[in-house]
Structures are given as C-alpha cells and as structure tokens.
Amino acid sequence: AVPPVGDGDSSIVTYRPYFSQAVAGGLGQYYALGTQSGDRGFFYASPVRDNFRIAGVVAVKFAVDQFEATWREGRAEIIVRDANDIVFMSSRPDWNFRAMSPLTDNQMALIAAANQFPVDQLLPLPNQSRSLNEKYSVIEIEDDGKTQSYVSSTSLIARAGWRVTILTPTGDAFALARTTAISIVLFLSLAALLAFVLLQRRMRQAERLAAQAAAQELLERRVRERTAELNLANTQLLGEIEERKAAEDRLRKTQTELIQAGKLAALGQMSAAVSHELNQPLAAVKAYAENAVTFMHRGRSDEAEGNVRQISSLADRMSAIAKHLRNFARRPQEKVKPVSLLGVVDDALALMQPRITGADAKVRYERPDAEISVIGGQVRLQHVIVNLISNAVDAMADQEDKQIDIQIQQDSDQVSLIVHDQGPGLDDEVMKLLFDPFFTTKDPGKGLGLGLSISYNIVRDFGGNLSAANHDEGGAVFVVTLKLAEPSSAKEAAE
Numbered sequence: 001a002v003p004p005v006g007d008g009d010s011s012i013v014t015y016r017p018y019f020s021q022a023v024a025g026g027l028g029q030y031y032a033l034g035t036q037s038g039d040r041g042f043f044y045a046s047p048v049r050d051n052f053r054i055a056g057v058v059a060v061k062f063a064v065d066q067f068e069a070t071w072r073e074g075r076a077e078i079i080v081r082d083a084n085d086i087v088f089m090s091s092r093p094d095w096n097f098r099a100m101s102p103l104t105d106n107q108m109a110l111i112a113a114a115n116q117f118p119v120d121q122l123l124p125l126p127n128q129s130r131s132l133n134e135k136y137s138v139i140e141i142e143d144d145g146k147t148q149s150y151v152s153s154t155s156l157i158a159r160a161g162w163r164v165t166i167l168t169p170t171g172d173a174f175a176l177a178r179t180t181a182i183s184i185v186l187f188l189s190l191a192a193l194l195a196f197v198l199l200q201r202r203m204r205q206a207e208r209l210a211a212q213a214a215a216q217e218l219l220e221r222r223v224r225e226r227t228a229e230l231n232l233a234n235t236q237l238l239g240e241i242e243e244r245k246a247a248e249d250r251l252r253k254t255q256t257e258l259i260q261a262g263k264l265a266a267l268g269q270m271s272a273a274v275s276h277e278l279n280q281p282l283a284a285v286k287a288y289a290e291n292a293v294t295f296m297h298r299g300r301s302d303e304a305e306g307n308v309r310q311i312s313s314l315a316d317r318m319s320a321i322a323k324h325l326r327n328f329a330r331r332p333q334e335k336v337k338p339v340s341l342l343g344v345v346d347d348a349l350a351l352m353q354p355r356i357t358g359a360d361a362k363v364r365y366e367r368p369d370a371e372i373s374v375i376g377g378q379v380r381l382q383h384v385i386v387n388l389i390s391n392a393v394d395a396m397a398d399q400e401d402k403q404i405d406i407q408i409q410q411d412s413d414q415v416s417l418i419v420h421d422q423g424p425g426l427d428d429e430v431m432k433l434l435f436d437p438f439f440t441t442k443d444p445g446k447g448l449g450l451g452l453s454i455s456y457n458i459v460r461d462f463g464g465n466l467s468a469a470n471h472d473e474g475g476a477v478f479v480v481t482l483k484l485a486e487p488s489s490a491k492e493a494a495e
C-alpha cells in the first residue's frame, strides 16, 4: 500500500530500513547505493500522518558524489567508515566499498540482506595501524601493491556509528614537523639572538654605568683633593693674614717710633730758632722788670704797672711757644676723626713762625673764611704741614727771595692743601726717591730723610694722598689731599 520512494524500485522498497523505520512511525536514515541508479546516497525518511494513520512516507536522498569531490582537492585523504569498518565515502573513489577490517560471514549476510552494498564489490583494504597517542596513530595502507604511510586522526559520529578519518601522508607530516622544527630552531635562534643582543646591551649599559660611576668617583676624589688643597691654601692664607696683621702692627709701631724720631730731629732743627724766639721776649722781660723796679722806687706806679703788664703779655707769648713745642713732641694717641684743617694749619704756622722769620722767609697764605673739616688726626696732620713748610724753608736757604705760598682748594668730597716754594724744585733723581725712608740730600745732622716718608704714610692713613711736582713758575709743589668730613662735625672739632 506504500508507494516506492526515492529510487522508484518497488520490489525492494519494503526492506530498506529507513523506509521501514518511517512506516513504523520513526525517523529513518540510511546509507546505501541507490537500488536503481547504483549511486551512493544518504536516505532520510519521515512518516506522513493523516490524523492517527500513517498515510505515507517522505524520503530524501542526499547524493554524496559532489560532496565527496570537494575532498579530493586537499593533500590529505578523508575516509568515512561505517560500523562494519567499510569505507563508504572517501576522497579516493577506489577505496569506496573496501573493508578496513576482515568481515565475518554474519556481517556479510546482514549487508546482503539489507542490500546496503554490493557484496561482491566488498574487497579488503589491507592496513596496519599503530597508535601514537590518544588522538593520532600511524597507519600504513597497501594499495595497488604499494604501501603508503599516513598519520591518521579519527572522529566518531556516534549517532550514525560512523568514523571519519583524516589521513595525512607521513611525508607531509614529516615535512610539517621539519618545518615546525626549523621554525622552532629559527625561533629559538631568534630568541637566543634577542637574548644575546639584550644581554650585550645590558652589559654595555652596565659597563657604561660602571664607567660613569668611575668617572663620578674620580670627580668626587678630585673635588675632595681640590677641597683639601683649598682648605690648606685657606689655612695658609689665614696664617699669612695673621702674619701680615702682625707685620702691619709692627710697621705701625715702627712708624710711630719714626714719627717720634723725625719730630725730635725737627725739634733739634727748630731749637736754635726757638731759643732765639724765647731769648728775645726773655731779654725784654728782664728789661721791663728792671725798669719796673726803678719806676717803683721813684714812686711812678703807673709806669711800673705798664711794665708788669708787658711782662705778663710776653710770658703769654712764651707760654704759647712752649705749648706748641709740647704738642709737637707728644706721641699721638689719636684716632682718625674730623678735624679743623684751618686750625691745624694755624697751629703749624705758629709753631714754624720762629724758623720762618729766622730764615727771613715769607708765607703767603690765603686763609679761607669758612671752616673746613677733614678726616685725620690733629697732631699727625700738624706734623705733615710742619714738615712741608720746614722742607720749603730748607730748599730756599741759598736764595734771596724766599716765599712760601699756602693754598687750600676745596672739591665736592675732598680738599687739597698746596705748599709751593720758590726753591730749585725737584730733579728727576730726587723725584724718584723723595718718599723713600732715609733719603736725604741734606748734610748729616740736618736731615734724617724721614720727614716725607712718614708724612706720606700719615696722609695715606687718613685715606688721603701726598704728591710732589715741579711748579710751572719754578719751585716745588707739595699737595696734601684729604677727605672732607661733615661740616657740622668739623664745627664740633673746631670747638
């Protein structure tokens, strides 16, 4: 009652299992040769129900030839075997319907009964297999008298009871293994090279670091050495400074001694003039005193009183001379401070007056009206001026007209005292040695050669300067330059 399906061969329809399964209400599937076409195919069958009755069967055949043809393109062989180990699909058409394992009579009878494969075509495909691991084995297949070796990998399609095997010729597998091995070797070589390069680089870096550390160490050592040298030099310098200070102190002391010596020498020079200056008022005092006595005897008290007054005034004059001498001879204990320049010049002139008069010289002094305060020491500055006037008097000893010009010139921050004589001036030789200690052109006993050297140092101590030159109109010019102090403090100093 059921029409033939698929291959249209009604005589065998009843015993094809897929059909029987569908008729029984199940889903049928089967692999076999088409009973009429002789083509291999998959047969799927499903029942067609009319209410609860099975009215027919729908069967579909899937022809494997075209599908199989695509397998032939690869180098590997693919075979599909059924539960009886019979190859029914393959990339090699000559392997189809060949048994990989020997078939028992029972198996043969079942195949023949189901008309699954033509039993007379079921030839064996001799092979030997040995397993490599769980997944792979090596299989040698004998075909046309030749044995070919393959690496085989088999998967089971459990539902159908089939096994799909991929056979890669061992030559390829070995080639692959070789390629892989070469790749691995290459990779390892590359890795080794990379490691070598990295190592080299690291070593170079380490060397560089070591070199840097060495350079740094060297630098630090040099810095330490240099610092030590500098410290030593510093200590030496400090020592030298101490020595210099001590030498300076000694020099200052010596200078003070020399000033004193110079002053005493000047005093010696002045003593004749001074004694003359004192003798004159003394003689006058004597005369006035004797006359006063006579006037008193005669009862002429007014005239006697006049004489006594004269005596008193002469005594004042003598006392002034003595005071100047005492001031001059005294050792200076003074510090540098604002002093009245005009006062000091006045004192110096008063002190020198006897010598000037004795030498028959004249002083032309343009005394400024306003007070001038300079930085210095009163006694020492007076010594400088006395010395310059004294030298001027000495220089003009042999000439008729003896004139000394004293001028004061004031600038913004300094003041110059100029002493100009009419003497022979300074020749080149003298000019060079003028300020040297113990340089003198004077006869022994008349000059020590210390005056200008001491004066120079005194003025330098005041922050000023002492210079000498020849005047255009003849004679020597000595210029003492001093720093100006505040006018207000100068007034205090004058007071």
Ligand code: ADP
Binding pocket: 387, 391, 392, 395, 421, 423, 424, 425, 426, 430, 434, 439, 440, 441, 442, 446, 447, 448, 449, 450, 451, 452, 453, 476
């Ligand atoms: P001294 O007066 O004891 O010789 P100084 O140091 O005062 O020592 O002077 C040194 C020398 O400088 C003098 O011997 C003299 O030759 C020279 N001299 C100083 N002042 C004058 C001057 N106004 N004119 C010419 N020569 C001078």
